[in-house]
Amino acid sequence: MRLTRPLIATMLVAGLALTGCSASAGSAESTGSADATRTVTTDYGDVVIPTDAERIVVLNYALAGYLYNLDVPVLATIPEDADATEGEYSEFWAEDAEEDGTEFLPWSVDGFDLEAILALEPDLIIGGGIGFPLFQAEEAYDDLSDIAPTVLVGAGLGTWQDQFAFLAEDVFDRTEEYEAALDAYDDRVAEVKDVITAPAGPVSFLTFTADGTAYALVESIGLPTEFAAVGIEPAPIFAEGDFEVYGGGGDMFELSTEQVGQTITQPSVFVMGFNGETLDVALLQTNPVYAALPAFQSGNAYDLPYWALRGDYDEAMALLDVIEQQFS
Known part of the structure; x- marks a missing residue:
């Protein structure tokens, strides 16, 4: 429900009126911390x-x-x-x-x-x-x-x-x-980078909504930078193309079916769902458009858990485990 500012103000005033007596009774106590x-x-x-x-x-x-x-x-x-x-x-x-x-x-x-x-x-x-x-x-x-x-x-x-x-x-x-968490992450990045063999690059990243709409990730924001930290190079798709970011968020852009074939030409691609496990490599392999992509043809299309897309600290740490398992 969307409320207008005047309505919110009215509701706030009403709430204060109802609690006025108890508030004044406790005002001396509430002037501390x-x-x-x-x-x-x-x-x-x-x-x-x-x-x-x-x-x-x-x-x-x-x-x-x-x-x-x-x-x-x-x-x-x-x-x-x-x-x-x-x-x-x-x-x-x-x-x-x-x-x-x-x-x-x-x-x-x-x-x-x-x-x-x-x-x-x-x-x-x-x-x-x-x-x-x-x-x-x-x-x-x-x-x-x-x-x-x-x-x-x-x-x-x-x-x-x-x-x-x-x-x-x-x-x-x-x-x-925060500094303790960052130190732990940096140490883990160094460990993973030392033990993996990076897939053929540069790589691209695709995420799919429940209705099958495809979005590519902007390489300079979020998830692709996590891969760059361990030596897996993101392709400069957004930097070199003419795309508009989706929804004002700045981290992804929609690809039509035709654009998928023209844009996702990288040697390796990572696939994940959007806010859920929507599509995976096995299912996409049954679609002729995706089956024809170089990464799918060579067997260098990889699944990622959906939560990796906009990961927080805990998810970034868990993603490093996923990368290590896939490429060590």
Whole structure:
């Protein structure tokens, strides 16, 4: 449900009126640490947030894992896919989410359910990231800010390292946790790079929605850069072509059936689903368009788990295991 800013303001005033007596009775007690704040500089302006936020809503499933990594409570998030009837915890943070009692908020292609967010009375909202959730958060930014201080992870933070660092250092002041995680990742990258034999390159990356629509990944953002770190070179498809990124997210672009044959000519290709295990190499091999591609002809088409597409820290670490298993 989309609410206008005047309606949100009216609902907030009504809520304050109902709690006015108890608030004034406890005002002396609440002037201590509960009032401590931090100013966070974002692409959308400076945002004053509580330093010890306890009711945090995360409006991007792909960002929630960072908060669990930092031992920050997550009151609610959105399902991985818009219009999903219900959400499902990631295998990488399910235990933490259960401990927090993290709820799933309604989410559709039309936008966030602002009324449901307001009803949770959050003291901080985290949104943005890569893809459609960023676009929607930008559209609803003023309305969200009327509900609670809202920090958006901007489009310029295109890697999990950038996103994790911003949240750890700028938002939650937990730099040590981030640096320890980064050191562990760098050590693991070095290990994997030393033991694998890279597939024939340069390589391309394809992801498929449930209806079979194909998207290629922009080589300078996200997943392809993870492969570059271990010596698997992404092809400069986007840099050398004439494509438009999808949905304002900046990390992928749609390919028509004709464009697939013209564009995916690399010696190796990686295939994954979008927000689920939609299509794999075996199924694509039955399609003449894909069966004719060089990578499929030579047996150098490889499956990746769908969660690798916009991976967070835990997923990036798990991806290194996948790469090691495939190419060592």
